[in-house]
Amino acid sequence: MEQHVKIVGVLNIAMGILALLVMGVGGLLVAVSGAVAAGPEARALPGFIGSAMGILGLLFSLPAIIGGWFLMQHKEWARILILVLSALNLLSVPLGTALGIYGFWVLLKPEASSLFS
Numbered sequence: 001m002e003q004h005v006k007i008v009g010v011l012n013i014a015m016g017i018l019a020l021l022v023m024g025v026g027g028l029l030v031a032v033s034g035a036v037a038a039g040p041e042a043r044a045l046p047g048f049i050g051s052a053m054g055i056l057g058l059l060f061s062l063p064a065i066i067g068g069w070f071l072m073q074h075k076e077w078a079r080i081l082i083l084v085l086s087a088l089n090l091l092s093v094p095l096g097t098a099l100g101i102y103g104f105w106v107l108l109k110p111e112a113s114s115l116f117s
């Protein structure tokens with residue numbers, strides 16, 4: 001069961017980094033393309049949208065990265081955080097749904113609970 005907990009941690013870190021890259025690069029592309037395509041009076045909106053995408057990417061991916069890291073170190077609070085993130089991941093079809101189901105399956109087993117106490 002310890003191996004499954006480690007896999008859940010690594011997958012959450014990987015998904016967090018992927019989300020951070022996608023939102024960060026996407027936000028940068030929106031800001032740059034809007035600044036290039038729009039006239040001087042309309043450059044503020046694409047810059048705001050791009051910045052908002054980057055900040056939201058950071059806010060959503062940072063808990064997954066931190067939680068995954070500390071889950072591998074068997075911290076009880078990280079287990080609870082990853083369970084909450086697993087519930088939110090169920091809405092992200094298809095990869096997030098698979099990660100959410102796997103996270104629930106691993107972290108709600110009694111054998112996994114004994115690792116964190």
